[in-house]
Amino acid sequence: MTAAATAAATTTQGPPYDAVVPAIRTTGLTRRFGSQVAVSAVDLLVPRGAVYGFLGPNGSGKTTTIRMLLGLLAADSGEIEMLGQPMPDALAQVLPRVGALIEGPAFHPYLTGTANLRRLDVSDATANPATSKERIAAALSRVGLTAAAGKKYRNYSLGMKQRLGLAAALLQPRDLLVLDEPTNGLDPQGTREVRHLVRELAQDGATVLVSSHLLAEVEQIATHIGIMSGGELLRQGTLTEVLSDGDAVVTVTTPDLGEALEALLLLGLADATLDREHQQVQARLGEIPAEAVAQAVINAGARLRGLTVERPHLEDLFVSLTGEGFDVLR
Amino acid sequence: MSFADLTLPVVRPRYRGAFWRLYKGEVGISLRRRRNLALLAVLSAIPLMIGIAVYLSTPRAGDGPAFLGQITGNGLFLVFTALTVCIPVFLPLVVGVVSGDSIAGEAGSGTLRYLLTVPVTRTRLLVAKTLGVATFTALAVAVVAVVGLVTGAVLFGLGNVTLLSGDTVSLGTGLLRALGVSAYVMVALFGLAAGGMFISTLTENAIAAMATTIGLVMVSALLDAVPQLSAIHGVLLTHNWLGFGEFLRSNVDTAAVLRWSALHLAYAAVFLSLAWARLQSKDVTS
Ligand SMILES: Nc1ncnc2c1ncn2[C@@H]1O[C@H](COP(=O)(O)OP(=O)(O)O)[C@@H](O)[C@H]1O
Ligand SMILES: [Mg+2]
Numbered sequence: 177m178t179a180a181a182t183a184a185a186t187t188t189q190g191p192p193y194d195a196v197v198p199a200i201r202t203t204g205l206t207r208r209f210g211s212q213v214a215v216s217a218v219d220l221l222v223p224r225g226a227v228y229g230f231l232g233p234n235g236s237g238k239t240t241t242i243r244m245l246l247g248l249l250a251a252d253s254g255e256i257e258m259l260g261q262p263m264p265d266a267l268a269q270v271l272p273r274v275g276a277l278i279e280g281p282a283f284h285p286y287l288t289g290t291a292n293l294r295r296l297d298v299s300d301a302t303a304n305p306a307t308s309k310e311r312i313a314a315a316l317s318r319v320g321l322t323a324a325a326g327k328k329y330r331n332y333s334l335g336m337k338q339r340l341g342l343a344a345a346l347l348q349p350r351d352l353l354v355l356d357e358p359t360n361g362l363d364p365q366g367t368r369e370v371r372h373l374v375r376e377l378a379q380d381g382a383t384v385l386v387s388s389h390l391l392a393e394v395e396q397i398a399t400h401i402g403i404m405s406g407g408e409l410l411r412q413g414t415l416t417e418v419l420s421d422g423d424a425v426v427t428v429t430t431p432d433l434g435e436a437l438e439a440l441l442l443l444g445l446a447d448a449t450l451d452r453e454h455q456q457v458q459a460r461l462g463e464i465p466a467e468a469v470a471q472a473v474i475n476a477g478a479r480l481r482g483l484t485v486e487r488p489h490l491e492d493l494f495v496s497l498t499g500e501g502f503d504v505l506r
Numbered sequence: 507m508s509f510a511d512l513t514l515p516v517v518r519p520r521y522r523g524a525f526w527r528l529y530k531g532e533v534g535i536s537l538r539r540r541r542n543l544a545l546l547a548v549l550s551a552i553p554l555m556i557g558i559a560v561y562l563s564t565p566r567a568g569d570g571p572a573f574l575g576q577i578t579g580n581g582l583f584l585v586f587t588a589l590t591v592c593i594p595v596f597l598p599l600v601v602g603v604v605s606g607d608s609i610a611g612e613a614g615s616g617t618l619r620y621l622l623t624v625p626v627t628r629t630r631l632l633v634a635k636t637l638g639v640a641t642f643t644a645l646a647v648a649v650v651a652v653v654g655l656v657t658g659a660v661l662f663g664l665g666n667v668t669l670l671s672g673d674t675v676s677l678g679t680g681l682l683r684a685l686g687v688s689a690y691v692m693v694a695l696f697g698l699a700a701g702g703m704f705i706s707t708l709t710e711n712a713i714a715a716m717a718t719t720i721g722l723v724m725v726s727a728l729l730d731a732v733p734q735l736s737a738i739h740g741v742l743l744t745h746n747w748l749g750f751g752e753f754l755r756s757n758v759d760t761a762a763v764l765r766w767s768a769l770h771l772a773y774a775a776v777f778l779s780l781a782w783a784r785l786q787s788k789d790v791t792s
Contacts, residue, residue, distance in 0.1 A: 246623045248790040259516075271625035272518045278623070282616025286539060298531040300624045301524035344620065 197260040199224045199352050199383035200245060205254035207240055214240045216407040217254070222385055222400065227378045229394035229415075230387035231490075232404030233498055238387040239279045241404070242356050246276055259351055272302040275350040277358055281341025285330035289321055289340050292329055296344055303348055315343040320369065334361035342373070353377060355386045359393065371397050395490045405498040419487055424461040426469050429482035431455055439476035443469060461485060525634065528626065532638035536604065542642070545600045546649050552596060553588035553654035560584075561661045580665050581658025582677070585684045586754065588654035589647070589691055593747050598723040600646045601639075601695050605702025606716030608635045609785065613710040619790050628785045632703075636778060639699045644692045651688045673756040683758075687750040690763065694747045697773035698723060701743070704781040710792045743773055 200222035207215040215237040222228045232238050243249040245256060247264035256263040258270050283292040293312045297303050303311070316325050319339040324332065332340065338361050345353055355374070359367045367390075374384050374397050388394050394401065395415070402412035411418050426445070430436045433450055436457045440448050445459035461469070466485045473480050488496075536542050560577050573590065576583040609632075612618035621631060658664070667680030675683075702719035709715050726744040729735055739745050746766035752759055 243619075243790070246619075247625070248619050248622060250787070250789060267625055268627055269517050271623055273516075274623070276620075276623045278619055280616070282620055284535065284615070284617060287535070291538075295531050295535060296620060296624055298527040299621055299626050301520040301528075302518035304521055305523070305527060 197224065198222055198257075199226070199259060200228075200385065201257045202241075202245070203255045205241065205244060205256065206252050207237075207244060207249060208252055213407050215244070215251075218404075218407075218409045220402060220409065221412060222383060224383050225378070225381065226400045227374060227384045227386065227398050229398030229401040230385055230404070231389070231391060231394060231401055231494065232387075233389060236404040236498075237407040238404055239356055240407075242276075242278060242354055242385075242387065245354060246271070246274070246278065248278070272300065272348065273351040274354060275345030275348070275352075276354045276356075277341045277345050278354070278356050280357070280360060281337045281344070283329045283337070283340060283344075286328060288326050288328055289316065289332070289336075289343075290325045292340065293344060293347060297347055300348065311347055315346045318346055318373070319343045335363055335366050338362055339366070342370070350377075350382055353382055353384045353386075355384065357387055357389070359388065359390060367393065391490045391494055401490070403494060403497055410497050411493075415490075419490065419493060424485050424487045426459055426461045426466060427482075427484045427486070428457045428469065428473055428478075428480065429455055430457070430473065430478045430480055432478035433457060435476040435478040436473050436480075439472040439478065440469065442476075443472050445469070455481075525630065528630065528634045529637050532634050533641050536638060536642050542604065545603060546646065549592065549596060549600060549646055549649050550653040552592055553584055553650055554657050556588055556591065557581075557584050557654070557657035557661050576668070577658065578662055580667060580680075581660070581662035582655065582664055582667060582680050582684060584658030584662070585651050585654040586687060586750075588650050589687060589750065590748070592650050593691060593694075594727070594744075597646060597650070597691070597695055598698060599720060601643050601699050602702055602719035602723070603716050604642045605639045605699040606706050606719040607712045608639055608703050609706040609781075610709050610715040611706075611712040613790065613792050614712050616792050618792070622790060628788075629782065632778070632782055632785055636700070636703060639703060640696055643695050643699050647688050647692045647695065651684065655684070669756050670751070670754045671756045675756075683753045686753045686758075690750045690753065690767065691747075693767050694749075694770045697743060697770040697777070700774035700777035700781070704777040704784065707781045707784040707788060741769065746770070 198221055200220055202218055202220040205215055205218040205220065206213065218237075218241060220241065230238055230241075240249065244251045245258060245263065247267045250264075258266075259273060261270050263270060283289075284295070287295065290312060293315065294308065297308050297312060298305070313322070313325075316322050319342045321336060321339050321343060324336055329337070329340065338358070342355075342358060345355070353374075358374075359370050362370060371393065374386060378384055378397075378399075386394065386398070398415055400412070400414050401418050403410045403418070426440075428436050428440070433452065433455065437448060437450060440457060440459045443464055445462060445464060448457060448459040450457055466483065470480060470483050473483075556574075557577070560574065573583045573586045577587060609618070612621065622628065626634075664677055666674050666676055667683070668674050698719070701722055702715065705718045705722075706712070706715045723744055726742045730739055730742050730745050746769065749763065749766045752763050
């Protein structure tokens with residue numbers, strides 16, 4: 177549990193938050209389209225204050241899950257709880273506290289950026305009409321769109337459209353942001369800005385669910401991740417928890433290859449290999465701590481010149497879990 | 507105020523007048539669309555063109571659409587002529603476009619998902635959209651009537667009104683009758699507008715919804731023209747649309763006018779209930 181989540185528990189008025197109530201929890205969430213199961217018994221758990229990277233190849237069911245969270249799609253079975261309340265029953269109370277970007281932005285092409293945001297703001301019964309102007313200007317400036325605020329949406333570039341979508345999610349203070357592929361269509365600079373924005377929002381205490389197929393990017397900002405494939409949530413947890421699921425590889429550099437290899441085998445490390453050219457022995461670390469390996473190698477009388485542990489990258493784990501990498505599965 | 511303001515209460519307060527703002531937003535957006543403004547411009551051109559044509563040609567009574575012969579004597583009749591000309595095609599076209607677009611247009615462009623996650627609850631959205639479409643329908647009728655009145659007044663002048671029965675009433679009474687005619691046409695078209703809104707909840711293709719709505723009018727008119735079906739003529743959507751002629755008799759048959767109006771409103775009620783039921787269960791996947 178992060179500091180922000182604890183703060184949420186103590187400073188909120190009204191019915192106090194329970195610090196352990198997650199921002200999002202689903203149980204057995206399932207949705208079919210015809211015979212295809214787009215989302216299959218998903219138990220999502222997004223702790224309060226987390227930046228949850230919702231990963232998966234195209235067609236793995238991320239957007240469908242998000243649509244169900246937000247009450248746009250009915251679930252075939254399963255339960256959803258958002259900010260401690262059942263969805264979609266408590267939709268009118270919950271959604272004002274949730275900012276969302278769902279499968280790309282959508283606005284009226286014949287209206288300006290400002291007019292589009294005003295349209296959404298006047299539709300929000302919980303938005304103070306007296307501060308509407310300032311909030312719209314602030315949201316636009318936050319996503320760097322101030323200069324294009326008066327332009328018609330139809331004349332926006334893809335990146336500008338995406339930014340306007342983000343601005344719409346930021347019109348009000350939010351406890352939770354649900355951002356479906358927020359960096360789609362953004363240039364590298366824009367991508368960096370979004371990353372920065374997400375970090376800022378999280379620092380302010382908001383929980384962020386960000387779906388993406390850009391693994392490296394999510395790895396940089398996420399505290400938690402969930403990996404979807406074929407409608408199923410294959411892994412979820414803190415970034416380190418999920419990454420430790422994949423085996424780390426230990427590499428020992430020593431001229432005394434025989435002794436080192438024996439030490440590793442005695443420790444019970446699997447898949448040990450020798451590399452005579454580089455004077456290295458490699459093995460899968462498993463549950464053994466790296467320092468125990470170092471100690472064992474030295475005790476075996478080998479001259480230890482180097483020892484590295486390589487955790488798998490998210491991408492490797494991802495490919496090993498989903499099999500097909502980033503190809504569309506169906 | 508930090509962005510995620512943790513001091514805010516869990517249930518956000520609602521501000522007064524929220525529905526009014528939502529409705530105003532709907533109307534504002536429909537009046538800022540160039541397509542809708544073009545439709546209103548076409549409607550306003552019709553009484554103008556009739557007026558000019560009559561002014562230049564001086565038709566005899568009995569020629570052309572109803573009341574055409576009376577226009578030269580009293581410009582007020584241009585209002586009735588223009589409405590008579592507009593009600594079979596032009597007005598239903600405008601109503602079909604606006605109502606067919608109401609939900610399907612937002613669904614197709616994806617803005618519906620953002621409205622619903624604001625959140626605007628589905629019932630609230632339907633009510634606001636219905637009032638918005640009703641407002642535009644009323645505006646469309648008003649444009650025809652007012653442009654007709656002004657054009658008629660300028661070209662032919664206004665005076666006492668000779669009714670169908672031959673009786674003459676004062677200009678003031680005549681204007682009131684014109685108001686009654688316009689109101690009746692608005693109510694009649696509202697039945698169609700509700701049908702368009704229901705159709706609009708069935709698809710994400712706005713053009714298809716518009717075409718189907720206009721098709722509704724054509725089918726009804728067609729059935730109305732088949733004598734063998736006279737048994738059902740009375741309850742057809744379009745059957746009583748021209749009933750506004752009643753307002754031009756010396757003794758308006760109020761009971762009949764109310765009966766017809768009730769039928770239009772019954773159509774509206776049925777269509778809107780269907781629209782509501784459909785919208786409640788609609789999966790928003792666009
Ligand atoms: N409205 C729909 N009708 C039929 N199939 C759908 C619909 N929406 C999504 N799907 C299918 O459900 C699966 C999951 O889609 P989606 O949730 O959009 O995946 P992601 O967002 O992870 O790319 C895909 O195979 C997609 O084709
Ligand atoms: Mg998606």
